[in-house]
Amino acid sequence: MTILQTEFNKFNDAIRLGWDNEEARLRERRDAVIDRIRERMGGPSFSHFNQGSYELRTGVKPVNGDYDIDVGLRFNTTRSEWPDPVALKQRVVDALSGYKVELRRPCVTVYYQRRNEPLYHVDLNVYVPAETEGMLHLAVGKVGDAAPLKEWRFTDPLALGAALDTTFAADDREQCRRVIRYLKRWKDSNFPAQGNAAPKGIGLTAAALQWFTPARERDGVANRVHHDDLKALSGLVWAMLAHATPRLVVKLPVPPHDDLFRRMSEQEMSIFVAKLGELDEGLRRALADADEGSASRTLREFFGEDFPAVTSSPTARRIGAIVSSGSAG
Amino acid sequence: MHADDLTATAELLCAAGLLEQGCVTPADALLEPWARLHGVVAAIEGVAHVDGHALALRLGLTPRFPGRLPTVFVLDARLHGRIPHVFQHGHVCYQEYEGVLLDRYQPVAVAREALARAVETIRRGLTGENRADFIEELALYWPGAAEGLGFFAADAQIQPILRFVLPWAGTFAFVRDRAQARELLVAPMPLRVPEVMAPLEAWFDDTVTPGLYIPLEDVPRPPDPFPLGPWTRAQVAQLIRHNLSDGQRRRLEQLTRGLKTRSTFVILRVPRPRGGDHLVGIRYDDIRGAHPLARATGSATMTQFRVERRDPGYLVPRGGGEPPLRAKRVLLVGCGAIGGHLAGELVRCGVGHLTLVDPDVLRPENAYRHVLGAPSLFVLPAKSLQLAAEIQQRYRGVEVSGLAASIEDALDQGAIDVTRYDLVLSATGDPNVDRGLNERLHRLEHRPPLLFTWLEPLGIGGHALVVQRSSPGCLDCLFTPHPLDASPVLTNRAAFAAAGQVFTRELAGCGNAFTPYSSLDALRTAELAGRLAVEVLGGRLRETLLRSWKGDGAAFHAAGLRTSPRYEMEASALERGGADVVAAGCKVCGGR
Ligand SMILES: [Zn+2]
Numbered sequence: 001m002t003i004l005q006t007e008f009n010k011f012n013d014a015i016r017l018g019w020d021n022e023e024a025r026l027r028e029r030r031d032a033v034i035d036r037i038r039e040r041m042g043g044p045s046f047s048h049f050n051q052g053s054y055e056l057r058t059g060v061k062p063v064n065g066d067y068d069i070d071v072g073l074r075f076n077t078t079r080s081e082w083p084d085p086v087a088l089k090q091r092v093v094d095a096l097s098g099y100k101v102e103l104r105r106p107c108v109t110v111y112y113q114r115r116n117e118p119l120y121h122v123d124l125n126v127y128v129p130a131e132t133e134g135m136l137h138l139a140v141g142k143v144g145d146a147a148p149l150k151e152w153r154f155t156d157p158l159a160l161g162a163a164l165d166t167t168f169a170a171d172d173r174e175q176c177r178r179v180i181r182y183l184k185r186w187k188d189s190n191f192p193a194q195g196n197a198a199p200k201g202i203g204l205t206a207a208a209l210q211w212f213t214p215a216r217e218r219d220g221v222a223n224r225v226h227h228d229d230l231k232a233l234s235g236l237v238w239a240m241l242a243h244a245t246p247r248l249v250v251k252l253p254v255p256p257h258d259d260l261f262r263r264m265s266e267q268e269m270s271i272f273v274a275k276l277g278e279l280d281e282g283l284r285r286a287l288a289d290a291d292e293g294s295a296s297r298t299l300r301e302f303f304g305e306d307f308p309a310v311t312s313s314p315t316a317r318r319i320g321a322i323v324s325s326g327s328a329g
Numbered sequence: 330m331h332a333d334d335l336t337a338t339a340e341l342l343c344a345a346g347l348l349e350q351g352c353v354t355p356a357d358a359l360l361e362p363w364a365r366l367h368g369v370v371a372a373i374e375g376v377a378h379v380d381g382h383a384l385a386l387r388l389g390l391t392p393r394f395p396g397r398l399p400t401v402f403v404l405d406a407r408l409h410g411r412i413p414h415v416f417q418h419g420h421v422c423y424q425e426y427e428g429v430l431l432d433r434y435q436p437v438a439v440a441r442e443a444l445a446r447a448v449e450t451i452r453r454g455l456t457g458e459n460r461a462d463f464i465e466e467l468a469l470y471w472p473g474a475a476e477g478l479g480f481f482a483a484d485a486q487i488q489p490i491l492r493f494v495l496p497w498a499g500t501f502a503f504v505r506d507r508a509q510a511r512e513l514l515v516a517p518m519p520l521r522v523p524e525v526m527a528p529l530e531a532w533f534d535d536t537v538t539p540g541l542y543i544p545l546e547d548v549p550r551p552p553d554p555f556p557l558g559p560w561t562r563a564q565v566a567q568l569i570r571h572n573l574s575d576g577q578r579r580r581l582e583q584l585t586r587g588l589k590t591r592s593t594f595v596i597l598r599v600p601r602p603r604g605g606d607h608l609v610g611i612r613y614d615d616i617r618g619a620h621p622l623a624r625a626t627g628s629a630t631m632t633q634f635r636v637e638r639r640d641p642g643y644l645v646p647r648g649g650g651e652p653p654l655r656a657k658r659v660l661l662v663g664c665g666a667i668g669g670h671l672a673g674e675l676v677r678c679g680v681g682h683l684t685l686v687d688p689d690v691l692r693p694e695n696a697y698r699h700v701l702g703a704p705s706l707f708v709l710p711a712k713s714l715q716l717a718a719e720i721q722q723r724y725r726g727v728e729v730s731g732l733a734a735s736i737e738d739a740l741d742q743g744a745i746d747v748t749r750y751d752l753v754l755s756a757t758g759d760p761n762v763d764r765g766l767n768e769r770l771h772r773l774e775h776r777p778p779l780l781f782t783w784l785e786p787l788g789i790g791g792h793a794l795v796v797q798r799s800s801p802g803c804l805d806c807l808f809t810p811h812p813l814d815a816s817p818v819l820t821n822r823a824a825f826a827a828a829g830q831v832f833t834r835e836l837a838g839c840g841n842a843f844t845p846y847s848s849l850d851a852l853r854t855a856e857l858a859g860r861l862a863v864e865v866l867g868g869r870l871r872e873t874l875l876r877s878w879k880g881d882g883a884a885f886h887a888a889g890l891r892t893s894p895r896y897e898m899e900a901s902a903l904e905r906g907g908a909d910v911v912a913a914g915c916k917v918c919g920g921r
Contacts (some may be wrong), residue, residue, distance in 0.1 A: 220909035226813030327830040328844040329758020
């Protein structure tokens with residue numbers, strides 16, 4: 001019976017997108033882009049907000065070095081004033097002349113490149129307010145799309161974050177975030193980045209929101225709660241597999257209630273489910289393994305080098321053999 | 330209340346009709362002995378109807394009335410000493426003072442209820458209902474003065490005992506044997522050298538008189554009529570003979586044969602109807618012929634006397650201690666601030682055998698948090714020896730021994746066999762010593778319960794953990810991190826202080842580091858551990874249990890120290906204790 005919680009914590013520290021270098025750079029880029037749009041666009045006015053994994057704090061460092069940040073631009077206008085969503089997106093693209101910008105169907109993407117390697121990109125999502133309080137319409141479509149492909153899609157980009165906050169209590173929520181990060185890193189390490197072969201991060205997040213159960217134990221003496229990430233992750237993967245009949249359908253818990261894996265083909269889906277099965281088997285094997293070294297090697301097969309290898313016994317790893325004691329008699 | 334006010338109160342009581350034909354007692358009567366003896370400064374007298382008889386009564390008030398009960402007297406001299414609870418001058422003992430709360434704003438009601446209780450006491454006497462109270466209160470009715478201190482164990486067997494004069498107390502001591510007498514004689518002596526011992530032995534030989542201890546069986550019938558004043562030889566002999574078994578009677582005959590002295594004495598144990606017993610004494614002088622209690626005739630003068638009891642069988646229950654603990658043996662490791670308090674408290678709780686183990690001498694800088702106070706300027710014996718001697722001197726009949734050694738050495742050298750104890754209690758406060766002891770004792774198949782107690786700095790709290798075989802967990806479990814702890818550190822999971830801080834202070838450089846805590850913290854910890862020990866020894870607690878007290882933390886936080894999540898728990902829950910001590914992966918007990 002292995003636990004490897006120390007290793008999972010180190011793994012989490014290694015992969016999480018924290019408030020350190022990369023994230024600071026990302027925020028700088030984001031602010032520069034937004035300032036530029038405000039300067040050049042000349043109306044309508046907008047407010048911006050973080051969304052996606054940045055807002056959910058479930059971001060992981062990309063394996064290929066392509067950091068991204070999702071920003072929502074909430075324009076103070078209406079659908080009726082902008083019947084063509086692509087027109088408004090084009091205004092944003094125009095304001096960013098000089099940047100490497102691409103008008104893509106779901107958003108406007110700004111790339112920062114160094115030696116032709118994509119290093120950072122900022123996804124700008126263009127919204128106008130909906131009639132329902134708090135809801136928005138997302139500008140969908142790209143230049144040259146036929147009319148049916150262009151739409152103002154009714155959505156709530158902050159719903160996942162709100163759902164995460166209301167579904168789990170503080171420490172359990174953190175475990176949920178960690179487990180999402182582990183799944184995302186597994187996705188990045190095991191699927192090609194291009195196309196729809198890889199399950200979307202937002203889909204994995206929504207799946208966790210639906211099926212994650214915290215795994216923890218209370219130490220009644222110390223009055224502390226300790227989380228068991230391996231068990232929680234294994235439980236979630238098992239639940240996802242159980243719902244893959246045969247497609248895994250995970251719907252956004254808010255309008256438009258899309259199936260977040262809908263773009264995966266039958267073949268892509270079957271590969272995804274098969275790999276999920278392998279992960280499930282691997283996690284169970286690690287859980288049952290009495291040897292922490294071999295359990296850690298099993299996990300490294302799925303999560304890559306950032307998951308630490310256990311070489312010595314766990315007690316030898318404990319630091320501080322001489323500590324100050326307040327006990328007296 | 331002032332005398333004039335009391336007279337006014339007395340008039341008020343008359344007017345309230347407490348007694349028929351009631352009137353205020355004339356001032357000159359208040360100069361008589363009955364009034365002076367009981368401090369009565371105002372009184373009323375009149376008639377009350379008791380069981381069909383018209384009885385003349387008097388109700389006296391003292392200056393403390395109504396904060397004190399009034400005194401009630403039966404004026405009919407024929408009843409004095411004839412019914413239980415009616416004494417000299419007809420004073421009626423109707424209520425123990427202890428255990429009453431008086432309505433100080435309602436003097437009339439207090440007097441009325443007091444009178445009603447006194448009348449009920451007299452009524453029960455007249456009908457004979459409370460005849461057994463003569464025995465219940467025998468020590469009160471037993472004439473004669475207190476003549477000495479009884480140190481021997483008042484058990485069930487008739488046996489010879491000795492009386493001698495305690496030189497510095499100028500009173501008799503009644504002891505089991507010569508050895509017990511020697512113990513009493515040498516107790517105050519700082520040195521036990523022959524030069525000191527020889528005169529004491531000689532003194533004993535000069536003053537010793539043989540006598541008998543006779544425990545009566547069941548509750549004896551009081552003589553009828555109950556003797557007023559001194560009893561006759563025949564009345565005493567009858568009380569004894571009528572209340573012995575055949576076996577005891579034969580033993581008494583053997584022991585009274587061939588008396589060689591002109592004087593002897595008997596200490597009688599008289600069981601009380603409502604539990605407990607009395608010890609009363611009879612002295613025989615100028616004996617001609619056989620023992621006055623033997624069947625043969627002879628002559629002797631007889632004097633009754635009372636005994637002040639100093640035997641643990643009597644004193645321990647009086648102190649709230651538990652008599653069954655007398656047979657219990659406790660090994661106390663560590664005689665510091667906690668251990669010092671604990672040793673005394675365990676004895677006061679009734680523990681009969683105590684072994685103290687501590688190699689250290691008392692250090693002057695700890696004087697203000699050790700029960701022994703400042704060390705003597707002359708000799709520096711180990712705390713264990715000094716504490717054992719102190720306790721032994723104050724509590725006769727308790728076996729206390731000290732061992733000036735570390736517990737590790739004592740065990741290595743076989744000086745201590747822990748299996749001979751009913752409880753091993755460690756108050757060293759040193760987690761390394763305690764964990765060693767825990768591991769060592771865990772290997773023993775027949776180990777006694779193990780109790781560890783320690784405190785934390787600056788009044789933040791203290792702990793007591795008892796480890797028992799019938800349930801899982803041990804001390805090392807507390808030092809075993811939870812298997813899911815992502816950042817395990819070496820710490821005590823029970824600690825109120827957050828891990829990774831330094832608590833010791835230094836008064837004067839190297840080697841003088843000390844943990845700051847006060848004597849009150851030690852006392853509170855000792856109390857927690859002591860109560861736990863008594864529950865375990867009494868067989869009322871059979872599981873492994875951790876209890877803690879938590880202080881307010883003001884001084885602790887002011888010192889810039891941080892508390893642990895455990896400190897956030899409810900104080901009441903911490904004191905009630907938790908049995909979930911066990912930790913999977915404990916290297917000593919294996920979490921089982
Ligand atoms: Zn243990």
